[in-house]
Amino acid sequence: MKQQYLQSLTNEWNLNKESPMNKAPLYHQLYSILKSSILDGTMGYETQMPTEQELESTFNVSRITAKRAMDELASDNLIKRQRGKGSHVKYKFKPKPVAAPLVEMLENLVEMGIHSLVNVISVAEVIPPARIGKLLGINDSQTVMKVVRVRSNEQGNAFAHYVSWTVGINNGFTKEKLETTPRLQIIKDNNINLTKIKQTLGANNASFDIAQQLNMKEGDALLSITRHSLNENNEIVDVIDCLYNPELFNYSMVLSLD
Incomplete structure (x- = not known):
């Protein structure tokens, strides 16, 4: 299990490190990846963390970098x-209750994909966070395709940040393909028939990384939309967390009274 965990983190590490948007010190990058895996339940309560030596060899960092990342986790009272x-791990993950969807409808998301620009930050086969794994109905050793993207309007202004997890993808999820073909079309090409999308709307504040990618200030308000896409068997096969800059993106809907 630890080896799978390290491999999953390595995929994200390598992709994130190559991103020009990530200018944080190495210890902070390592700390952030480890922290996320604890907070989202990937590394459960009382699970043994990798040693400094394992982190050093896995991520090709110095022992000082590995130690500082672990010290930061300890100072946060997470380990x-x-x-x-x-x-x-000291942190006890508690899945947040999923709100009943306000909207159940299929949007023309493909159309938006055609008329905007997308930059794929990373594509990796990973063990998903506990919350995502539970939604997708998979066990804690199964992997999914995780994609991180930033979408810009035709003037080049970034307005959306997406993180998605999808099961059943056999081909087509590459950086090149995802930047030229709508993601939902690739899902369809993998013989996954989406019949319903459940959406939950909310608000969030921009983290340092998100603020960098959307050209905002850390702490700025964001519109958040979580989408669960279901197949013909009413199974969730795709989960996507969307964050939008409200100054560049408006969300509207039309509801009919039955």
Whole structure:
């Protein structure tokens, strides 16, 4: 399990490190990846964390970098470090209740994809966070395709950040393909028939990384939309978390009274 976990993180590490948008120090990049895996439940309560030596060899960083990343996690009270026993997760992941969807409809998302520009930040086969794995109905060792993208309008202004997790993808999820073909079309080409999309709308504040990618300030307000796409068997096969700059993106809907 630890080896799969490290491999999953390595894929994200390599892709994120190549992104020109990530200018944070190496220890902070490593700390951020490890922290996310704890907060989203990928590394569960009391699970043993990789050692500094394992982090050093896996991510090709110095022992000082690995130690500082682990020290940051300990200072956040996310892990407990014991001499001779290693480091273990202290954080207890509790899945947030999923709100009943306000809207159940199919939008013309492909049309928006055609008339805007997309930059694929990363594509990787990963073990998803606990929340996502539960939604997709997979066990804790199964992998999914994770895609991180930034969408811009035709003037080149970035307005949306997407993180998606999809099961059943056999081909087509490459950076080149995803930047030229709508993602939903590629899903369809993999014989996945989406019949319904459930949406939950909310608000969020821009983290440092998101703010960089959307040319905003850290803490700025964002519109958030979470979409669960279901197949003909009423199974969730795709989950996407969307964050939008409200100054560049408006969301409207028409509801009819039955």
